[in-house]
Amino acid sequence: MRLRPSALLRFYSLCGLLIQAAATKNKVKGSQGQFPLTQNVTVVEGGTANLTCRVDQNDNTSLQWSNPAQQTLYFDDKKALRDNRIELVRASWHELSISISDVSLSDEGQYTCSLFTMPVKTSKAFLTVLGVPEKPQISGFTSPVMEGERMQLTCKTSGSKPAADIRWFKNDKEIKDVKYLKEEDANRRTFTVSSTLDFRADRGDDGAVVRCRVDHESLNATPQIAMQVLEIHYTPSVKIISSSSWPEEGQSIVLTCESKGKPLPEPVLWTKDGGELPDPERMVVNGRDLRISFLNKTDNGTYRCEATNPIGQNSTEYVLIVHDVSNTLLPTTVIPSLTTATVTTTVALTTSTATSATAISTRDPNALAGQTGPDHALIGGIVAVVVFVTLCSIILLGRYLARHKGTYLTNEAKGAEDAPDADTAIINAEGSQVNAEEKKEYFI
Ligand SMILES: *[C@@H]1O[C@H](CO)[C@@H](O)[C@H](O)[C@H]1NC(C)=O
Ligand SMILES: *[C@@H]1O[C@H](CO)[C@@H](O)[C@H](O)[C@H]1NC(C)=O
Ligand SMILES: *[C@@H]1O[C@H](CO)[C@@H](O)[C@H](O)[C@H]1NC(C)=O
Ligand SMILES: *[C@@H]1O[C@H](CO)[C@@H](O)[C@H](O)[C@H]1NC(C)=O
Ligand SMILES: *[C@@H]1O[C@H](CO)[C@@H](O)[C@H](O)[C@H]1NC(C)=O
Ligand SMILES: *[C@@H]1O[C@H](CO)[C@@H](O)[C@H](O)[C@H]1NC(C)=O
Numbered sequence: 001m002r003l004r005p006s007a008l009l010r011f012y013s014l015c016g017l018l019i020q021a022a023a024t025k026n027k028v029k030g031s032q033g034q035f036p037l038t039q040n041v042t043v044v045e046g047g048t049a050n051l052t053c054r055v056d057q058n059d060n061t062s063l064q065w066s067n068p069a070q071q072t073l074y075f076d077d078k079k080a081l082r083d084n085r086i087e088l089v090r091a092s093w094h095e096l097s098i099s100i101s102d103v104s105l106s107d108e109g110q111y112t113c114s115l116f117t118m119p120v121k122t123s124k125a126f127l128t129v130l131g132v133p134e135k136p137q138i139s140g141f142t143s144p145v146m147e148g149e150r151m152q153l154t155c156k157t158s159g160s161k162p163a164a165d166i167r168w169f170k171n172d173k174e175i176k177d178v179k180y181l182k183e184e185d186a187n188r189r190t191f192t193v194s195s196t197l198d199f200r201a202d203r204g205d206d207g208a209v210v211r212c213r214v215d216h217e218s219l220n221a222t223p224q225i226a227m228q229v230l231e232i233h234y235t236p237s238v239k240i241i242s243s244s245s246w247p248e249e250g251q252s253i254v255l256t257c258e259s260k261g262k263p264l265p266e267p268v269l270w271t272k273d274g275g276e277l278p279d280p281e282r283m284v285v286n287g288r289d290l291r292i293s294f295l296n297k298t299d300n301g302t303y304r305c306e307a308t309n310p311i312g313q314n315s316t317e318y319v320l321i322v323h324d325v326s327n328t329l330l331p332t333t334v335i336p337s338l339t340t341a342t343v344t345t346t347v348a349l350t351t352s353t354a355t356s357a358t359a360i361s362t363r364d365p366n367a368l369a370g371q372t373g374p375d376h377a378l379i380g381g382i383v384a385v386v387v388f389v390t391l392c393s394i395i396l397l398g399r400y401l402a403r404h405k406g407t408y409l410t411n412e413a414k415g416a417e418d419a420p421d422a423d424t425a426i427i428n429a430e431g432s433q434v435n436a437e438e439k440k441e442y443f444i
Helices: 005-033 334-349 351-363 365-370 373-403 405-443
Strands: 041-044 049-054 063-066 072-075 086-091 095-100 109-115 121-130 137-139 150-160 165-170 173-175 179-184 191-200 209-215 224-229 232-242 253-262 269-272 283-286 289-292 301-309 312-320
Touching: 041 049, 049 063, 049 109, 049 121, 063 095, 072 086, 072 095, 137 224, 150 165, 150 209, 150 224, 165 191, 232 301, 232 312, 253 301, 253 312
Parallel strands: 041 121
Antiparallel strands: 049 095, 063 072, 063 109, 086 095, 109 121, 137 150, 150 191, 165 173, 165 209, 179 191, 209 224, 232 253, 253 289, 269 301, 283 289, 301 312
């Protein structure tokens, strides 16, 4: 509903009149128009509450504090109720302050300050007493818990007023999905609050720290914390780690059996092909490690590591294949340069192709040493060039002989001499490569 402007104006002017009337009254009667001033007080159970009542102007009129049960506590500076906890702080014409120490929950309520004018003016102060939550307790934990079992942890704290807040943390990470329960305590003033954490035990949670944290305004920003370290038992898990990815004869190898489990499986059992380790002198078990020295091909087989703890057992296998002593680990720089040198000298015999062959061999020396395909191509090329040169020589010789018939035989013999030479050169080239490979073998 909205007020029309005229209605609002009327309302404001009415207020103004009332304020004016009050002011006039004050001026005329002094303290008579005044109300004493008080403030609500909040105190933690066991603490001290100060109740203050003030009057700005006072013509020697008495002040009084009374409790929620309407009993007078102080009348000016005179104590009225026998209670050692209640003391006078200050009494003057302007103020009556008292303190209540060791405040209990039953002290909570409305206190009244009265100014004994005619009629009596009063002001109320509400004393709120906070109930401090007790140290929380975690229940429902059975140690140890088997992996996969359901776990219900309950954290409980009594005596909080208002009801405290409970939060769960696992390794400092908050768990949100929890059940919260609030019950009134027998005193009907405070509360017992509890929170239940429900989860399935997992091996990853073994050793995790679960905390239940209680926050409350009475705790002065220092939460109450209960802690529980989880112990979760689980069957072993095993893994074999080999020290070598390519075991060779004569070398040694270490197989490490990494086993986890709670309780820790110890020791582990090593077997070969379902039986005992055949050669205890070369096959030494040290803790989780199996060391086999001077590997031999007869060591081929399946090695099994078995780990057992009270919960169960688990095993894993490693298939060992002992390889021949390898010849692949050559210093690669030695052989190619050797081959290049051989090829260069061989090619030098076939005068016309020497330069190109050298160019190829220097550009890619490994092509000659390692690959057979380019080898044949090169040799084929050399043969073709040699044959071409030989043919040219024969033609030239033929023409020469046509002119100088007398010298035919010697010259032909000379030309024929060239051809076998070239072939030999090629054979040599192949031969020297074989040599190179032999040398390669030798260098190993
Ligand atoms: C109450 O008053 C006394 C005396 O003035 C003072 O020492 C004390 O700190 C006060 N307590 C509180 C809670 O204000
Ligand atoms: C209040 O009482 C005191 C003595 O008790 C007196 O000196 C003072 O004048 C009185 N004040 C008023 C306003 O009556
Ligand atoms: C004092 O406390 C009472 C009761 O809780 C409440 O109704 C009132 O508004 C409070 N007054 C002030 C000034 O906070
Ligand atoms: C055995 O260990 C493996 C991993 O190492 C695991 O995945 C498996 O669940 C384990 N078996 C049992 C019965 O615990
Ligand atoms: C491997 O073992 C066999 C039989 O035990 C033996 O005759 C042979 O000499 C061994 N070889 C090496 C390289 O130790
Ligand atoms: C061991 O394994 C290697 C590689 O597979 C094989 O050459 C060799 O014959 C095997 N030796 C035995 C005794 O099984």
